[in-house]
Amino acid sequence: MSNVVNRAISFINSRTPATITSKKIDLDHCFKDTEIVVKIHAASLNPIDLMVHNFSWRLPFNSHPKTFSRDYAGVIVKVGSKVDSKWKVDDRVVGCFFHVYGEQGTLSDYLILNPNEQKAIAHIHDTTKQDPKYDPFILNASWPLVFGTAYTALFDYNQRLGPDSKILVIGASTSVSYALVHIAKKTLNVGTVVGICSSQSFEYNRAAGFDHLVPYDQGPITEEVGKLLVGNLKNEKFDLIFDSVGNKDFFPVIEKFLKPKSENSYYISIAGDNKLNFNGHPFGATSIRSLLRSANPFKGYNYSLEVLPCKQEYMDLGVKLITEGKYAPKIDSVYDFNDYQKAMDRLKSNRAKGKVVMKINGGR
Ligand SMILES: NC(=O)c1ccc[n+]([C@@H]2O[C@H](COP(=O)([O-])OP(=O)(O)OC[C@H]3O[C@@H](n4cnc5c(N)ncnc54)[C@H](OP(=O)(O)O)[C@@H]3O)[C@@H](O)[C@H]2O)c1
CATH class of the missing domain: 3.40.50.720 (NAD(P)-binding Rossmann-like Domain)
Known part of the structure; x- marks a missing residue:
């Protein structure tokens, strides 16, 4: 057994504030054969993350915690036996996790996903040459959506x-x-x-x-x-x-x-x-x-x-343009995990010039 604490920034409905919840997960058994486990290093906020919180009604069937956010960058820590061999332990990945009021979101320590279904995922290339100010996880978490x-x-x-x-x-x-x-x-x-x-x-x-x-x-x-x-x-x-x-x-x-x-x-x-x-x-x-x-x-x-589809193509193009120095994602501000409310307030101000990113595990 390898138990870890999985923190997540969650809400129940529009009347409950965003809060940090913690749950123990067993990293050896928390995923299926077709799934990978990503340890998230950075995630970014999008207006939709805040708007779905505001739209979440207080109803009896709606009482489970829902985790915020979609964009993430991190490291694969577990790979199921039926997962395509292109995804390996220690690979650095970036993606957009599609969910509607999911128990899992990307403002959390770990994300469990099936890469055949959550297709908006790609390997991170070294971006430190493009923008040495940010580590590759911060930079990459800022762009998928x-x-x-x-x-x-x-x-x-x-x-x-x-x-x-x-x-x-x-x-x-x-x-x-x-x-x-x-x-x-x-x-x-x-x-x-x-x-x-x-x-x-x-x-x-x-x-x-x-x-x-x-x-x-x-x-x-x-x-x-x-x-x-x-x-x-x-x-x-x-x-x-x-x-x-x-x-x-x-x-x-x-x-x-x-x-x-x-x-x-x-x-x-x-x-x-x-x-x-x-x-x-x-x-x-x-x-x-x-x-x-x-x-x-x-x-x-x-x-x-338009509604964003879950696809591989834009992830591949994004990684390519960033690696070639043709697209440097713009970051407005970076916040620590515990400062999630400040990060949300910055996005709500509607004056952000670029993305509001959150450090989750490490990152400059
Ligand atoms: N349908 C989809 O799949 C989808 C996907 C992504 C985003 N969205 C939506 O697209 C919108 C943009 O998202 P985003 O994350 O790119 O936003 P964002 O980066 O947070 O946008 C902030 C910028 O909006 C500009 N702005 C504020 N009020 C404005 C106005 N009245 N007219 C023109 N510009 C204004 C501001 O610059 P100025 O100095 O120019 O005012 C500010 O820098 C959001 O409403 C989001 O919900 C939809």
Whole structure:
């Protein structure tokens, strides 16, 4: 028997606060033949982690502890006898663990998973050359979910984006958009990526790779983007409008901005029609309107409310771009495990520039 204590940051429902719970697990017997056990060294927070907590109702069947978070980086400490031989003890791995109100999440010491089902997992390569400020676990825990979301928007809609393409990003400063501009520029060589952000974030987003920036705090965004369209963009419309904050301003005038549907143009939103409140929950009138729009066969444009799929591809591309020095995930702040409330408050502030990461076992 090899008993260890597994700490986890958990909640029961929206009325119970996040707390640290501890449970003993027997590392020799806690996994199936098809599973691995990962000792987590770092994990990051995403808005969805906080929003699902706020949405968790107090109901009799809902009284089990639910662990926060999805992104993780750590070391494999146990491997089941039927697991693919590419996963070995002592391998360093990064991934996004998919769960809805699971007893297991990634703000914990150990994670038990079947890599054939939890496919968003990859080996970590040495990243210390790319960003010596952070150890590889901290750096890697910061990117899977946001990178996967950006990848899905760019690759999974049968668009052929390339040097002649134009993308408009609503919410240029978000971590998802930071990943999106890197994939668009470094992998697809997209010619023009325009970002909408606060005027204070221009420098940050210029450094990230946006070609043009439009402020959302100095007048209606449709007018500001309209000026850019008739000016620098020579009236060439966008192939893709990607919304990473929640906005509906372009819909009444969409034909002025988005290329025709026949050219396979897309409006993809990951947040719905209104700015998502990280202190609230994700399922409001805004998402119902977005779902109705997705389902409406008579609309004159392609629209999708994207949900991140669990896939291997974006993990492989993320590791490749990081190793080649083409994508350096942006980290806003790093917190110790016990300071989880401070980490959550930082994310809730909605002013984070990059990811909020938590050290769990070691890490600089
Ligand atoms: N559907 C999915 O699968 C999926 C996946 C991932 C994320 N999401 C959603 O996508 C959104 C972004 O997530 P994230 O983790 O990338 O966020 P994040 O990094 O925490 O975004 C923070 C940034 O948002 C910007 N911002 C705040 N208010 C804004 C506004 N009104 N308009 C434009 N920008 C604003 C701020 O920069 P400024 O200085 O520019 O204001 C801030 O730096 C969240 O709502 C999240 O729930 C959905």
